[in-house]
Amino acid sequence: MKEIDTKKLINFSINGTPAQAKEGWTVLDTARNMGIHIPTLCHHEAVEPSGACRLCVVEARDGAWSKVVVSCMYPPYEGVEILTDSERVKNVRRWVLEMLLAQCPASREIKALAAEYGVKSTRFRIKNPEEQCMLCGLCVRVCAEVVGVQAISLGSRGVLKHVSTPYMVPNRACIACGSCVTVCPTGAMQARLDKVRGDVSQRTGHGFAH
Ligand code: SF4
Numbered sequence: 696m697k698e699i700d701t702k703k704l705i706n707f708s709i710n711g712t713p714a715q716a717k718e719g720w721t722v723l724d725t726a727r728n729m730g731i732h733i734p735t736l737c738h739h740e741a742v743e744p745s746g747a748c749r750l751c752v753v754e755a756r757d758g759a760w761s762k763v764v765v766s767c768m769y770p771p772y773e774g775v776e777i778l779t780d781s782e783r784v785k786n787v788r789r790w791v792l793e794m795l796l797a798q799c800p801a802s803r804e805i806k807a808l809a810a811e812y813g814v815k816s817t818r819f820r821i822k823n824p825e826e827q828c829m830l831c832g833l834c835v836r837v838c839a840e841v842v843g844v845q846a847i848s849l850g851s852r853g854v855l856k857h858v859s860t861p862y863m864v865p866n867r868a869c870i871a872c873g874s875c876v877t878v879c880p881t882g883a884m885q886a887r888l889d890k891v892r893g894d895v896s897q898r899t900g901h902g903f904a905h
């Protein structure tokens with residue numbers, strides 16, 4: 696068994712319980728290692744964190760100050776106190792969920808998650824009642840970083856931003872592996888997959904699922 700160099704461990708606390716993080720771990724990594732639940736949407740261990748959804752917020756306290764930080768990107772440091780479920784944290788999560796309800800009101804997954812936090816409606820403007828995508832970019836990152844084919848990207852900017860293929864036509868680079876569908880937290884990618892891969896049975900040459 697490999698020895699852990701305890702001198703390199705970072706000592707802090709999560710919800711009052713002593714916590715130890717290895718160098719390079721985030722608060723989320725440490726919490727998961729301790730079996731402490733922090734909700735996430737845009738996070739996946741296989742890809743670099745992007746901090747897109749903000750649902751994983753926690754409170755970091757150090758002496759007289761405290762601030763809300765994104766746990767999937769926040770590196771703990773010696774002595775910091777982390778609270779994963781304080782009133783302040785729950786308020787920010789409810790606010791994030793209201794924004795997500797406005798961004799992707801057609802997502803059953805987001806509605807169910809919001810309901811868990813008592814959020815049933817949103818004060819924010821709903822642009823498209825049919826929208827399921829929260830624009831977290833997880834599908835794009837998995838396609839590029841894990842599958843290595845870059846078949847999809849987040850196209851356009853601002854209100855026109857959307858997940859698509861280059862030139863919005865089926866992309867032959869897509870190997871129809873379905874990784875994007877598997878990781879999508881809102882169910883949006885399932886409906887988009889055919890637009891990305893096209894009719895796989897009609898393809899020849901490389902880049903094929905079969
Ligand atoms: S399709 Fe899914 S994974 Fe991709 S950006 Fe939209 S919500 Fe995120």
Ligand code: FES
Binds near residue numbers: 734735736746747766
């Ligand atoms: S899970 Fe941390 S910002 Fe989305």
